[in-house]
Amino acid sequence: MKRFLSILLAIMLVAALGLVPAALAEESATEYPTLGLKLSLTEDETAMGISAVVQDETLLVVYTGEDGTSIVVAAVYVFSEADYTRVVTDGEFIAFVEKNKISKIGENEGNVYLLSSMADFDKLEDYFVDALADEGTKLLLTPHLDKLAEVKAVLPAITDSIQFIPVEVPEVTVPEFVAQDIYGNEYTNELFASKDLTVINIWGTFCGPCVNEMPELGEWSKSMPENVQIIGLVSDIYSADDASTMDTARQIVEATGADFPHLIPGPGLADLLNISPYVPTTIFVDSQGHMVGEPVIGAYVAQYKAFVEEYLSGMEK
Numbered sequence: 001m002k003r004f005l006s007i008l009l010a011i012m013l014v015a016a017l018g019l020v021p022a023a024l025a026e027e028s029a030t031e032y033p034t035l036g037l038k039l040s041l042t043e044d045e046t047a048m049g050i051s052a053v054v055q056d057e058t059l060l061v062v063y064t065g066e067d068g069t070s071i072v073v074a075a076v077y078v079f080s081e082a083d084y085t086r087v088v089t090d091g092e093f094i095a096f097v098e099k100n101k102i103s104k105i106g107e108n109e110g111n112v113y114l115l116s117s118m119a120d121f122d123k124l125e126d127y128f129v130d131a132l133a134d135e136g137t138k139l140l141l142t143p144h145l146d147k148l149a150e151v152k153a154v155l156p157a158i159t160d161s162i163q164f165i166p167v168e169v170p171e172v173t174v175p176e177f178v179a180q181d182i183y184g185n186e187y188t189n190e191l192f193a194s195k196d197l198t199v200i201n202i203w204g205t206f207c208g209p210c211v212n213e214m215p216e217l218g219e220w221s222k223s224m225p226e227n228v229q230i231i232g233l234v235s236d237i238y239s240a241d242d243a244s245t246m247d248t249a250r251q252i253v254e255a256t257g258a259d260f261p262h263l264i265p266g267p268g269l270a271d272l273l274n275i276s277p278y279v280p281t282t283i284f285v286d287s288q289g290h291m292v293g294e295p296v297i298g299a300y301v302a303q304y305k306a307f308v309e310e311y312l313s314g315m316e317k
Contacts (some may be wrong), residue, residue: 030052031165032052032054032059033165033166033167033168034054034167034168034169035054035057035059035076035078035111035167036078036108036109036111036164036165036166036167037059037076037078037113037162037163037164037165038162038163038164038165039052039059039061039158039161039162039163040158040161041158041161044154045154045157045158048063048147048150048151048154049063049064049065049066049147049151050062050063050073050151050154050158051064056277057077057078057079058075058076058077058078059075059076059078060072060074060075061073061074061075061117061155061158061159063144063147063148063151065143065144065147067143069140069141069144071141071144071148073117073118073148073151073152073155074115074116074117074118074119074155074158074159075115075116075117076105076113076114076115076162077102077113077114077115077116078111078112078113079111079112079113079114080110080111080112080294081107081110081111081112082296082303083297083298084112086298086300097114100116101116101117101120101121102114102115102116103115103120105162106164108164108167109164109166109167110167111167113164115159115162117155117156117159118148118151118152118155119152119155119156119159124145124148124149124152128141171290171291172275172290172291173288173289173290173291174189174192174268174269174271174272174285174289174291175267175268175269175271176188176189176268177189177266177267177268177269178266178268179263179264179265179266179268179269180240180263180264180266181261181262181263181264182234182237182246182249182250182253182262182263182264183250184240185261187261187263189289191231191261192285192286192287192288192289193287194229194287195227195228195229195287196227196228196286196287196312196315197227197228197229197284197285197286197287197292197308197311197312198228198229198230198231198284198285198286199228199229199230199231199282199283199284199304199308200230200231200232200233200272200282200283200284200285201217201230201231201232201233201280201282201304202232202233202235202272202273202275202276202279202280202281202282202283203232203233203234203235203279203280204234204235204236204279205234205236205237205245205248205249205252206236207279207280209280209298209299210279210280210299211252211256212299213280213299213301214252214253214256214257214258215256215257215258216301217230217258217260217301218256218257218258218259218260219257220301220304220305221258221259221260224308225312227312228308228312229260230260231260231261231262231263232253232258232260232261232262232263233262233263233265233269233272233273234249234262234263234264234265235265235273235279237249237264237265238265239264239266240264240266246264249262275295276295276297278297278298280297280298280299281295281296281297282295282296282304283295283296284307284308284311292311293307293311
């Protein structure tokens, strides 16, 4: 939860630090099918320096000043229903939502949408309280406060323009790869062909929840149906030459009994790390290497098992 909140806060502040990529800041599209959202901007609003960009699973409304500094003025956070159900009763999450005046604005095809807007704060300083606490960010932000007051006045019309549209889930296929596991064994895409379903658990040696679920994953791997398998993808091993992290990964695997293959994300497999900025993230791949279902973000073994059972039941119909 702390990692999730820190990421959420970072999204609120990242543009204030001038880190919104320039290519994204020029985005002119108003439909975002992968998020299931449409947002309209008038020519006058665009002329004020307001644009919309997508970062991770979030739609950001951004003001960009004449000096190129980009500042997030509103954000729509997109959760799966399962993820939202898990966090909505968490005390720390509730406190974060209340502090930042984040409100639920609707649901659409299995997604839940939360909105944070500068317009909901009486004083701009209250919206930017965390950014202003950092001297470097304060220097970037302060010259824009007068202009931001003008932006605040038009924000309600912009956020009111948000509409839900059909969600388009892009097909994800594991690229061709040749990879080693943490013991030097070699694997290719043929790994998937022998099973109807492969569970890929993306984890890191630094991640406590990842390590904590390993014993259960190890037990599950031994009792899986014959047409299902699980593999690990160690996100923080960047090459076979990373002896220190490789050794740590081996120690974790051996100590927890998670003795299924754990691969190093080289070319091809490394693309899977872009699915989510969090670990653990667990995805499901069919025998053709196509991702099926939705990624599960967080250590929720019961949810992995439920999807596998549902998928196999669907195959039997």
